[in-house]
Amino acid sequence: MSSKxxxxxxxxxxxxxxxxxAALWLAAGxxxxxxxxxxGGVQESDLPVSAMIAHGVAALAGGFAxxxxxxxxxxxxxxxxxxxxxxxxLLIGFLAADGGLSARSAxxxxxxxxxxxFGGMVGVNLHK
Numbered sequence: 001m002s003s004k005x006x007x008x009x010x011x012x013x014x015x016x017x018x019x020x021x022a023a024l025w026l027a028a029g030x031x032x033x034x035x036x037x038x039x040g041g042v043q044e045s046d047l048p049v050s051a052m053i054a055h056g057v058a059a060l061a062g063g064f065a066x067x068x069x070x071x072x073x074x075x076x077x078x079x080x081x082x083x084x085x086x087x088x089x090l091l092i093g094f095l096a097a098d099g100g101l102s103a104r105s106a107x108x109x110x111x112x113x114x115x116x117x118f119g120g121m122v123g124v125n126l127h128k
Contacts, residue, residue, distance in 0.1 A: 014070035018081040018116075022062025029054030048104070055108060056115040059085050063116030067123025078120020082112035 033050050036042040042050065062085060063078025070077045086109040093099035 012069065014066040014077045015081060015084075017069040018062040018066030018077065019085070021065035022058045022081065022085050025058040025061040026054065029058060052104075052108065052111060055085075055089065056111045059112035059115040060119040063119025064123040064126075065119075066116075067120030068126060070120075070124065072124060074120030074122070074124030075117045076120070078123070079113045079117035081120070082114070082116025083109065085116065086112040 033054060059082045062081050066077040066081045067074030090105055
């Protein structure tokens with residue numbers, strides 16, 4: 001069998017690229033929120049909404065990276081990324097802060113799935 005018939009494995013999976021991108025955007029969002037809380041006019045009571053926006057933006061960026069890397073089915077890769085992103089965030093919240101499931105948890109899952117799917121669709125269309 002010659003090397004012409006061997007298929008090449010992709011350098012990175014769309015899911016892995018999306019998770020890394022989402023984590024980087026989440027870190028940037030958390031840093032921005034903490035700076036706004038310390039030096040800006042943001043109150044602690046505004047943090048839940050601001051955190052949900054940060055999670056949505058992180059899932060959007062992760063979905064974009066996943067869709068761009070995949071080249072097709074951006075909504076699929078983005079929504080799967082958004083779902084697993086939410087599960088990871090909820091798991092970290094449960095393990096680190098003894099957080100439970102609530103209506104806000106369901107909202108997080110919904111926001112990240114929709115944001116990830118939209119980012120994936122945009123990523124696929126900008127890939128071409």
